[in-house]
Each structure stands twice: as structure tokens, then as C-alpha cells.
Amino acid sequence: MREFRYEQPPDVAGAVALVAGAPDGAFLGGGTNLVDLMKLGVATPDLLVDVRELTSREITDLPDGGVRIGAGVPNADLAADRRVRERFSVLAQALLAGASGQLRNRATTGGNLLQRTRCGYFTDVTKPCNKRLPGSGCGALEGVHRNHAILGQTLDGPGTCVATHPSDMAVAMLALDAVVRVLGPDGERAVPLAELHRLPGEDPSRDTTLRHGELITAIDLPPLGFPSRYRKARDRASFAFALVSVAAALRVEDGVVREARLALGGVAHTPWRALTAERALVGGPATEDAFAAAAAEELEAATPLRDNGFKVPLARNLVVRTLADLTEGSR
């Protein structure tokens, strides 16, 4: 591990100034991903600025009925919060479907959004990876890619990348229209979660649209008001990343879908908002046939790799099952 200086500034503005002034500096939240990447030699900061105790650990009610989640709230606390469990069950379910009890106790909300891909070529410094070392190639494209992306990849050129975003929490928050509050050297700004993560494009080394030195301070969730649910398919029943996951919320009246929110995990470089499927659903009948047709429409854009074609029917079936569960009125 590269040597680094460790700082605990007194406030978030001081933390932002420290990292903004250090090209190889990084914020440290819970460290459950960053410390691991430092051990592997994938992340090599020369300065760690500890923000775990600086960013808020509070969840507060917003006037519109939504909630503001401090970036320092541990994943376990967020999943256990009474308001989250009652109003945003998709988020509690997503958090509980991720990682282990030990990791959820330490990992923060802000850090969860910023965790890096678990692609085996990214985490192995002896292998080519355009995300870790731009221009070195993509080992996964023709290699081991059974759990890689089926949507929005960059399949050729110097930006080639087929990695997925590993978070469950972010998929649920995307379906909930979350807004990320960010503090940078030039002040505060609000970023819709849909604009935080980016597809690999020509530069897979950048996971997000954040600038160096910008710190996530909180995440706002607007009120939802109708049932929501998270469903995750994985290779073992617990403590594993998603093959495919679905976050959904549905408002049905008289058998007709009035509002639909749908996001997919495990399928792309970002949590994937299924806007095409949402448009197909709204105004249509709340039937399994209609759900399957909407999912198929979304997945028409899929470009599966040699060994991950199974994710297309898996995603379709998970969408149908999740929406059917919501229609039956279960949480």
C-alpha cells in the first residue's frame, strides 16, 4: 500500500479544501471499499481525509414528506430507520440485500454511491483494464464476464468497458428519484442521482460526474406515496452481488397503471433507470403480459456478451415478478 497522510479536519468545508488541493487525495467514509482497493494497489491516494464523522449521520424529515439522509449514515442505520421501512420499503430491502451485517454497520450512504465496480480485471493490477489504467484494454470483453453488463457498454475502442455498478442501494434510490447534495470548492449543488453515475463512453475511468474535491453531503428522497419493492437474483442466497436486481414502485387504480418507477441493477456501468419500460407501463393494464412486454421493450437495447446472455431473460422475469408482487399489494 502506498504511504498516505491522514487528516481529520474540523468541518466539511475544510475536508473539501484539503482534497481539492491534493491531486492524489481522497475522502474516506467507512472505508469498506476504499481500504480494500488500497490493499490491492488499485487505489493509491497519498492523502486520506476522513469524513465519516464529519458528514451528517442524521435522517431528517423534509417539509414535502420526503427525507434527507446524511452522507455519513451507516447503511445498517438507514435500513433500520422506521420512516425508510414504512415509506420507502424498496430502499430498506435493497440495503438489506447487500453486503453483510458487519459491512453495513461501517459503510456509509455517500460511500455506497461511490463504490467501484467489482469486475475482477479492475481489482487485479496484473490485468488490463481501461477503468483502472486507461488505454490498457479490457480483459473482461473476451474473458470472464458472466456477471458483466448487458446495456450501455463500450464495446470497442480505447474506452472499452463492460463493468457493472455494484450497489443495491443506488438502484433503489434511482427508482425513488433521489437527489444528491454535493459540496465542492465552488459551493453547493444538487445533482439528480440519474446524473451522478455515467456510462463508460470514451472514459471508463470516471464512474461519476463529480469533480475532484466534490463531497457528497446528503441524499434527498422526495415522497413516494405508493408501494415499492426490491428483488435481487444472485448466485448464492446471501452476501453476494446482484446478477440482476429490480427496484420498482407502482401505483395501480382500477387495474390500470397510473405511475411506474423501474430501475435495474447488475446490468450496466450505472444503476439503470428503465424509462422505456416505465413509458410502456403507464396507462396500460396491470397484467403480467403487459409487464413482460414493457420489460422486453426496455431490453431490446441489450447487447449481451458471449457468456451473460442469461441476464436478458433474467431481467425480464424479475421485472414481471416484482411488478406482479406490487400489483398484488404486497410490500
Added chain:
Amino acid sequence: MDTEITLRVDGAAHPLAVDTRTTLLDALRERLRNTSPKKGCDHGQCGACTVLLDGRRVNSCLVLAVTVGDAEVTTSDGLAADGQPHRLHRSFVEYDAFQCGYCTPGQVCSAAGVIEEARQGWPSAVTGDVTDEPDLTDAEIRERMSGNLCRCAAYANIVPAVAAVAQSEGVRR
């Protein structure tokens, strides 16, 4: 880059200078000679290094020692009071819940965390309705202990060992 810290471990304070790169696990084992938490994978995947940090279970291999501050670290060793084994220790022996024993201190700390989390009414991934405050059924114990691997596969006995203590603590009917 050395930094002066004081670690509070199992009721005693230990001032020491550590390289900023030192994990809590390495500080405990290599500097304080507390070999109760074990190094399995060193990547947060196996749970052998589990300790309680201010009463909450964490993977000590992913916690940098310089970040611990005033938090109280409790290892499986520290759960024993006055030289007497903790009820979880006794239950693991009674139910034959280990073979080689390497994962056991982590399993015990994790189980202590599981029981406290259940007492606070936290749901899990197998709780049907997340608004419920579930009973620690066998299925709940299996899910909540999934961050602790046992290569001897003593799971079949770990579950009843934890269940027996959960029952005596009133978080399992």
C-alpha cells in the same frame, strides 16, 4: 507515516504509534498481541476478523487503526468477564459449533452483534415485511450470520448455538 493513537481494547487503553496504513486487525494482532480476531481473507469477505466497535460488529481488517479514535473495541476475548466465558462462548462449546476454531472468535462477535440488532428490531433480507420487528428464527440467524464463513462448515451447529442464546436473551420465541 507514523501517527500517535490510543486504542481502547477490551477495557484497557493502549497508546501506540502506528503507520497510517495499519488496519485495526493488524494493530490488535501484531502490536497489542491480541490474537483473538483472526486474519482470514483480509478483504472483508470472511468475517474472521469481526470485532465490536462501540458495540457494533465490523470487519477489523477494513478499519484503519487511525480512524478508531475513542471508540471501544471489544474482541471475543473481551466478551469474557472476570475470567468466565461469555454465554455465547459456552453455547458454541455446548453445541459443538466449531471444528478448527479459526473463525470462531469472529462468529462469536458477530453473533453478539446479531442479538443486539434483533433487540433493536432491525429487519433482515429474509424478513417478509421490513416494517416487522422479526423473531430470530433459524432463517433469520442464517441470513444475519452470512458475513462469517466457516471452512469446516460447522454452520449446522452454529445456528442452534446462536439460537439458544437468542432465546435466553428474549429475541427468539
